[in-house]
Amino acid sequence: MPVDRPEGAALPAGKGARIDLSGMTKRYGGAAAVDDVTLTVEPGEFMTFLGPSGSGKTTTLNMIAGFTDITSGTLRIDDRPVGDVPAHKRDIGVVFQHYALFPHMTVAQNVAFPLRQRKVPRAERDRLVAAALETVQLPGHASRYPRELSGGQQQRVALARAIVFSPRVLLMDEPLGALDRKLREFLQLEIKRIHREVGSTFVFVTHDQEEALILSDRVAVFNNARIEQVGTARDLYERPATLFVARFLGESTILRGTATPDGSRARLDLDGLAVQASGGVRSGPAALVVRPERLRLEPDRPDAAGTGGNAVPVTVVEEIYLGSARKLEVLLPGGGRGLVREQAGTASDLRVGDRARLCWHPDDCVLLPDDPTTERIFT
Amino acid sequence: MSARLARAALWITGALVAAWLVAPTLVVIPLGFTDKVSLTFPPTGWSTRWYANFFGDPAWTAALANSVLVGVLVAVVATTLGTAAAFGLSRWTNGRGAAAASVLLLAPMIVPGIILAIGIYAVFLKLGLAGTLAGFVAAHTVLALPFVVVSVTASLRTFDVRLETAAASLGAGRWATFRQVTLPLITPGVVSGALFAFVTSFDEVVVSLFIQSPTLVTLPVQMYSSVTRETDPTLAAAATMILVLTTVLVGGGLTLAARRNRAR
Numbered sequence: 001m002p003v004d005r006p007e008g009a010a011l012p013a014g015k016g017a018r019i020d021l022s023g024m025t026k027r028y029g030g031a032a033a034v035d036d037v038t039l040t041v042e043p044g045e046f047m048t049f050l051g052p053s054g055s056g057k058t059t060t061l062n063m064i065a066g067f068t069d070i071t072s073g074t075l076r077i078d079d080r081p082v083g084d085v086p087a088h089k090r091d092i093g094v095v096f097q098h099y100a101l102f103p104h105m106t107v108a109q110n111v112a113f114p115l116r117q118r119k120v121p122r123a124e125r126d127r128l129v130a131a132a133l134e135t136v137q138l139p140g141h142a143s144r145y146p147r148e149l150s151g152g153q154q155q156r157v158a159l160a161r162a163i164v165f166s167p168r169v170l171l172m173d174e175p176l177g178a179l180d181r182k183l184r185e186f187l188q189l190e191i192k193r194i195h196r197e198v199g200s201t202f203v204f205v206t207h208d209q210e211e212a213l214i215l216s217d218r219v220a221v222f223n224n225a226r227i228e229q230v231g232t233a234r235d236l237y238e239r240p241a242t243l244f245v246a247r248f249l250g251e252s253t254i255l256r257g258t259a260t261p262d263g264s265r266a267r268l269d270l271d272g273l274a275v276q277a278s279g280g281v282r283s284g285p286a287a288l289v290v291r292p293e294r295l296r297l298e299p300d301r302p303d304a305a306g307t308g309g310n311a312v313p314v315t316v317v318e319e320i321y322l323g324s325a326r327k328l329e330v331l332l333p334g335g336g337r338g339l340v341r342e343q344a345g346t347a348s349d350l351r352v353g354d355r356a357r358l359c360w361h362p363d364d365c366v367l368l369p370d371d372p373t374t375e376r377i378f379t
Numbered sequence: 380m381s382a383r384l385a386r387a388a389l390w391i392t393g394a395l396v397a398a399w400l401v402a403p404t405l406v407v408i409p410l411g412f413t414d415k416v417s418l419t420f421p422p423t424g425w426s427t428r429w430y431a432n433f434f435g436d437p438a439w440t441a442a443l444a445n446s447v448l449v450g451v452l453v454a455v456v457a458t459t460l461g462t463a464a465a466f467g468l469s470r471w472t473n474g475r476g477a478a479a480a481s482v483l484l485l486a487p488m489i490v491p492g493i494i495l496a497i498g499i500y501a502v503f504l505k506l507g508l509a510g511t512l513a514g515f516v517a518a519h520t521v522l523a524l525p526f527v528v529v530s531v532t533a534s535l536r537t538f539d540v541r542l543e544t545a546a547a548s549l550g551a552g553r554w555a556t557f558r559q560v561t562l563p564l565i566t567p568g569v570v571s572g573a574l575f576a577f578v579t580s581f582d583e584v585v586v587s588l589f590i591q592s593p594t595l596v597t598l599p600v601q602m603y604s605s606v607t608r609e610t611d612p613t614l615a616a617a618a619t620m621i622l623v624l625t626t627v628l629v630g631g632g633l634t635l636a637a638r639r640n641r642a643r
Contacts, residue, residue: 067544087547088556100545104563113559117550161549 011131016044016201017078017168019064024073026059033059035225036073046195046202050212050248051222057205060222061171064203066090077169088117093162093200097174099154101146107133107157108142114165132164133157135194152183159191163198172204176211188214209249213237221245224373237291243371246289247378253295253338253358255312259286259367266367270334275310277367285370292341294364297328297348300355310365314338314358316350330358404622411615418610429616439617442601446581449512449597453519453580458573460520461527466561468528469535481528488525492585495521500589510592518590519580526579527572534568567636574632578625 019041026034034056041047049057062068064075066087075083082090093114101110111132115125133139136156146154155175162170172191176184192215195202206212212219213233220230221244229241240246247254257270259281266281267274268288277288300313317337318329326347328340338358342348350356406420414424433439464484471477487495499518500509508514538561546556562569584599591600598617605614 065548067547086552087544088550088552091550092548094545094548096541096545098541100539100541102542102546102560102564113546113551114549116559117555165550 011128011135011163011198012166015168016042016199018043018076019169019201019203020074020076020079021060021064022074022076024060024063024075025071026056026063026068027071032225034063037227038073039220039227039230041201041203044199044201046192046204046215046217048204048206048212048216048219049222050206050209050219052207052248055222056225057220057222058173061173061203061205064169065092065094065171091165091167091169093165093167093170095155095158095162095170095172095175097177099146099151099158101154101157101161103146106143106145107138107149110146110157111161111164113161118165128164129160132160135163135197136160136190151179152187155179155187156190159194163194163200166198166200168200170198170200170202172202174205174207177206184211191215213249221248223248240289240366240368243287243289243368243374246287246366246368247374251292251339252289253292253332253340254336255288255290255332255338256334256336256370257286257288259283265362268367270312273312273333275312276362277365278363279367281367282369286367287370288365288367290338290360290365292327292339294360295338295340296359297330297340297342297350297356298359299348299350300357309359309361312358314356316352316354316356319352330356332358407615407618407622411612411617411619413612413615416612418612418615429612432611432613433616433620436613438596439598439601439613442596442598443617445515445595446598449515449519450577450581452512452516453523454573454577456516457520457523457527457576458569461524461572461576462531462565462569464524465528465531465535466557468532484528485525487521492522496586496589499586503590509590510595512595514590515587515595515597518586519583520576522583522586523576523579526575527569530572530575531565531568534565538564571632571636574628578629581625582621 021037021039024034024037025032037056037060049060051057059068063070066082066085070083074081077090077092102113105113108129111129112125115128120128129142130139133142136159138153138156138160141149141153141157146157149157159175175191176187179187188211191202191204204212204215216233218230218232219236221228221236223244229236229245231239236245236249240249243254246252255268255270255275257268260267260269260283261281262276264278266277266279266286268277268286275288297314297316298311312333314330314332316328317331320327320329323344325341325343328342328350330338330340332338340358348356409422410418410420411429412425412427413419413422414426414428415422464480468477468481468484471480499521503509503514503518508517542560542564543556546560551559582599583597584603587597587600588603591597596604598621602614602617605611605617
């Protein structure tokens with residue numbers, strides 16, 4: 001991405017490192033904070049660790065940074081095992097939620113800190129500091145103290161300080177967590193741009209699924225000290241591997257019943273009803289997940305012809321007007337709630353209280369093993 | 380109304396207590412400026428001859444020089460050791476061990492000075508440290524250490540340990556992190572610890588009386604022997620100078636520390 005700036009002011013664009021986590025485990029006493037995590041982050045990739053608090057994502061990040069000892073498993077950066085390398089020798093940049101700027105140093109001294117540790121000559125140091133501040137779009141603040149800056153500006157300084165020594169890996173632990181929504185959205189785009197410019201491998205921790213989808217090449221969803229699924233935003237949203245992932249990312253309608261394989265498809269029996277899903281499934285308790293925009297509501301008329309798809313009788317209980325679309329909440333046969341999204345141009349004329357048929361194509365849903373533990377997390 | 384009354388009562392009580400504590404100290408100031416050859420209060424005439432006498436008498440000037448030298452050395456040694464100890468205590472994850480070590484470090488504050496003095500005297504005689512500069516510095520360091528530990532510990536309590544993690548991620552080893560991040564941020568505590576250490580040594584008399592030698596006498600010891608031999612107002616002049624010096628040092632140091640803290 002070409003950005004207009006004076007000659008020689010750019011940070012050298014490096015190449016990102018590959019990070020290999022294999023069977024990484026961290027135990028505190030008997031309890032596992034991270035349990036057997038295996039994952040490869042590709043060079044230059046933007047990987048996000050997404051999960052609720054206490055799911056192990058920050059502990060995993062801290063093990064990569066070297067702040068936390070690894071109980072078992074191996075960590076390799078560019079095929080070199082680094083589990084025993086102390087944090088200050090790993091050459092990994094870290095951005096913290098609480099900024100962690102040195103209050104007794106000016107912005108320029110903060111950003112120069114990693115260069116001073118590396119004995120970079122004065123002239124070169126000044127040039128790199130200016131380039132880093134330019135990259136985070138904060139020139140002209142070099143002689144200020146952190147306390148004189150706003151939260152967003154402080155986080156930019158922290159970012160400049162973490163990239164100024166061109167680390168091949170940059171870790172970010174909820175860096176935008178302390179900022180308000182507007183600023184957060186703006187800085188997300190900035191972080192994306194900086195990722196493109198510096199070319200390092202980025203690992204970003206957040207509990208905000210929207211942030212994860214906006215920023216990442218791939219997302220690793222953490223739950224209960226383990227990784228549930230790794231994939232692109234599209235994979236996770238459209239083909240969730242577990243009920244947890246389906247419920248954590250985006251909205252969905254969930255139907256619970258008993259699954260049985262049925263040719264190339266699978267059948268889910270609800271009380272007195274049967275619906276179909278594509279793909280194979282193990283027999284047993286299962287949950288069928290459909291995204292709101294894949295659902296269609298049709299008026300409940302006796303003459304309505306079967307479309308070959310799935311249809312379930314429902315009652316509309318709530319309407320949420322969104323301008324470009326509307327969301328309808330419906331009461332499902334089992335007693336649960338479903339969510340339908342209708343685009344403004346193609347919306348039905350159903351109202352709250354109307355009975356309707358909830359329809360979808362078997363290819364547009366996923367059938368997953370039921371996981372009762374998700375009830376505890378999501379309700 | 381009753382709140383105002385209560386506040387007035389508080390002020391009056393405070394002023395009375397302060398006067399009670401400070402007045403005897405202030406009495407020595409006019410005593411030193413008397414024109415009589417004995418300590419008389421209230422003074423009947425004014426003169427600076429006792430100050431001239433102080434600076435003209437090698438016994439007094441040597442004692443002053445000794446006290447300053449010992450005080451400065453104690454400040455350096457006690458501040459170094461005390462800062463290291465406070466830092467270690469703050470990182471000691473075994474709570475019980477840390478508590479025991481801290482009681483041990485603070486013990487010289489509680490143990491009666493005379494007991495400490497007898498113990499130190501006995502040991503120093505054996506080691507040949509009695510009456511030596513090293514002996515004075517060692518003995519006073521023991522007494523000064525708790526003040527440094529207390530004030531540096533207070534500073535470390537407000538220090539954000541996460542800054543050290545950040546420094547490590549930026550490539551700074553432990554020593555570099557301490558030098559460039561931790562130490563600058565706890566400087567107010569270290570400076571006031573050093574001042575307290577100097578002052579502790581500068582006005583220490585009990586232990587010094589035991590370990591003095593004819594060739595090494597500190598100012599408080601010289602004052603003590605002066606008061607037992609003759610009641611010469613030079614003593615009051617010396618006392619006034621100690622009073623001014625310690626007040627300026629401690630008051631100035633604490634104001635400086637407070638201002639640095641506010642600037643953050």
